[in-house]
Amino acid sequence: GDSVTQMEGPVTLSEEAFLTINCTYTATGYPSLFWYVQYPGEGLQLLLKATKADDKGSNKGFEATYRKETTSFHLEKGSVQVSDSAVYFCALSEFGNEKLTFGTGTRLTIIP
Amino acid sequence: EAGVAQSPRYKIIEKRQSVAFWCNPISGHATLYWYQQILGQGPKLLIQFQNNGVVDDSQLPKDRFSAERLKGVDSTLKIQPAKLEDSAVYLCASSPGGDTQYFGPGTRLTVL
Numbered sequence: 001g002d003s004v005t006q007m008e009g010p011v012t013l014s015e016e017a018f019l020t021i022n023c024t025y026t027a028t029g030y031p032s033l034f035w036y037v038q039y040p041g042e043g044l045q046l047l048l049k050a051t052k053a054d055d056k057g058s059n060k061g062f063e064a065t066y067r068k069e070t071t072s073f074h075l076e077k078g079s080v081q082v083s084d085s086a087v088y089f090c091a092l093s094e095f096g097n098e099k100l101t102f103g104t105g106t107r108l109t110i111i112p
Numbered sequence: 113e114a115g116v117a118q119s120p121r122y123k124i125i126e127k128r129q130s131v132a133f134w135c136n137p138i139s140g141h142a143t144l145y146w147y148q149q150i151l152g153q154g155p156k157l158l159i160q161f162q163n164n165g166v167v168d169d170s171q172l173p174k175d176r177f178s179a180e181r182l183k184g185v186d187s188t189l190k191i192q193p194a195k196l197e198d199s200a201v202y203l204c205a206s207s208p209g210g211d212t213q214y215f216g217p218g219t220r221l222t223v224l
Contacts, residue, residue: 004154032211043116044155044203044215051211089154093211098143099168100213102154 002027006090006103013080013110021075021106023064023090031092033057033066033073034100038087047075047088082110114138116216118204124222130192133219137185137206143167144181145213146189147203155203161187191221199223 007022025031035047035057048057053068062077073090090103117136125131137144142163147155158177160168163184172179176195181187191198201220205213 034211036215043217044205046212046214049211091154098207098211098213099145099157099160100147100155102156104152104154 002031002092002094002101004090004092004101004103006106009105010107010109013108015082015110015112016079017110019075019077019080019084019108021088021090021108023073023075023103025071025073025090025092027071027092027094029094031094033064034091034093035062035064035073035075036089036091036102038089038105040086044089080108080110082112084108085110116204116206116214118202118216118219120219121217122220122222124224125194126224127196128193130190131194131221132188132190133202133204133221135187135189135204135216137187137204138208138214141206141208141214142184143207143209144187145205145207146179146187147205149201149203149218151200158189194221194223196223 003026032051034049036044037047048059050057050066056065064075087105087107089105091100144161146158149155158172159179161181164181179189201218203218204216207213
């Protein structure tokens, strides 16, 4: 079945540091890939997505590129802020089936 | 536009008791999902509705969990009787179609 493997956390960085959170997936078809973010006390929010190979999703300074050859969708940001502290989830959905399969989440803490 | 509403936000019960959660999706969204998020894990789909019909309930523990979506709008998820391992956050999400889901704030259930 489908699965998503995320970089183990928690991750602690200083403000303005470069961020990478690794995500790899296993899927039988051609999935869409997502990053969701959960800020403290809030629900899951879609951060970005990509629907086909080599697509780049971007939002709020975050980027992730759909790499079919390495089955990866790593999340990156060039300069993190304290407000980026949250839990980040990588997820996929198969074409024609909207249900999401999530990774275990990575807790990110940014210190000033 | 109002988001996905859930209630209650928190619930504490003893094992073997019953509990029900309510979800009101975004107006016009035909698809509704219930996810279970155990601490330290990613959300796991319990059930998916399309209007008032069940699309996928393959991971719903049907001996104790039930869900309904009356008139294709609001939905209720029930657990009867609850076990300790049911302690989790229960997330409701809705979608107008396609691959983007909108999540509610969740209900945190603690079973003692």
